[in-house]
Amino acid sequence: MEKLITILFIYILVDNFVLQRFFGICPFLGVSRKMETAMGMGMAVVFVITISTLVTWLIHYYVLVPLGIEFLQLVTFILVIAGMVQLVETFLRKASPTLYQGLGIYLPLITTNCAVLAVALLAVRQEFTLLESVVFGIAASLGFWMALVIMSGIRERLELSKVPAPLQGTAITLITASILSLAFMGFRGMMTL
Amino acid sequence: MKNSYLADITRGIFKENPTFRLVLGMCPTLAVTVLVKNGLGMGLAVVAVLTCSNIVISSLRRFIPEQVRIPCYIVIIATFVSIVEMVLQAFVPSLYAALGVFVPLIVVNCIILGRAEAFAGKQPVLRSLCDGIGSGLGFTLGLLLLSLVREVFGNGTLLAETNYAVQLFGPNFEPMRLLAQPAGAFLVLGLLLALTNIVFKRLQIE
Secondary structure: OHHHHHHHHHHHHHOOOOOOOOOOHHHHHHOOOOHHHHHHHHHHHHHHHHHHHHHHHHHHHHHHHHHOOHHHHHHHHHHHHHHHHHHHHHHHHHHOHHHHHHHHHHOHHHHHOHHHHHHHHHHHHOOOOHHHHHHHHHHHHHHHHHHHHHHHHHHHHHOOOOOOHHHOOHHHHHHHHHHHHHHHHHHOOOOOO | OHHHHHHHHHHHHHHOOOOOOOOOOHHHHHHOOOOHHHHHHHHHHHHHHHHHHHHHHHHOOOOOOHHHHHHHHHHHHHHHHHHHHHHHHHHOHHHHHHHHHHOHHHHHOHHHHHHHHHHHOOOOHHHHHHHHHHHHHHHHHHHHHHHHHHHHHHHOEEOOOOOOOEEOOOOOOOOOHHHHOHHHHHHHHHHHHHHHHHHHHHHHHO
16 A cells, blocks of 8 residues: 555656656647646546556566567557557547547547556566556556646746747747756655655 | 659758657657767667668558558557667667667657658658658757757766767866756757757748
């Protein structure tokens, strides 16, 4: 239990997946323009990461390891993730049209979000148990969501301010992210696994 | 005809530079560029994967059904990434350890899938080969510039952890540790982007 709570805190605050570990930078820069889309994307990512970590962990320990084909890990994981995203999309469309309306357009983008594959790979590399892996997935994706929402809040304000011409667009976003990352450095060393 | 091959290579390096113009593949760009050695290693790994996957995807472009092309591309890319991963692990274990999980993450590097989708899936093999080399080198150039700034000012060295390591400044030099931190990666890349914006604007006006 203690370890689970530690994992939760570490990957939300101390080792934030976006600001400290650089996973999922593309969506972080791409869909953080509006608070609303950031919320949608964040929710979709939490959903997909949690489910895909569960499935990839099971596949690794019950299929790949017994058969001795760990070298296929990468191909299997990425296919599972792509398949999961499709499955989640189809399932949501039938089961909860309102949720699908909200998340629909973000779901296909998640396949190439490197945070999803990173969580799956790191859970196996760090030899987490099934429960720890799921908590790790939830924590990492919540951290991603939080960073995305904070960023979109800043960017909505930034729209109204005057930015020097060469810095406009991605450059000023990166510099903002730098300051945000600097703020999150304050959590460093607070906890270790 | 020769000109178009050359154009395919140079386009990826300058006009459509993945790092500075298209802003793609940011995760490894920011994460591994603490040292020039890591940046260069990552860049060359991407060149290898991108060139191989472009060749295979381009030669199979008539056989891959339109509807399932993305999963097909991903499997082809993942295969080459697995090969590169094993080669790195066997021959340069120190680099493999330094790059860590970012080696398998080359699979989801948007540049590779982007080039497959935008170029290799439609163009003949030789042109796709040139495009792969060009885009890969453009990406390597981005990593090299970023890691150069971060290593020289953040660490005070050049080519550290290789046989050609140089201590650049005297013993009293206090390196800017911030640049070696995650925050420094965002900052330097942001400033480099601004710089390239200025350079490209100047070049187009003149």
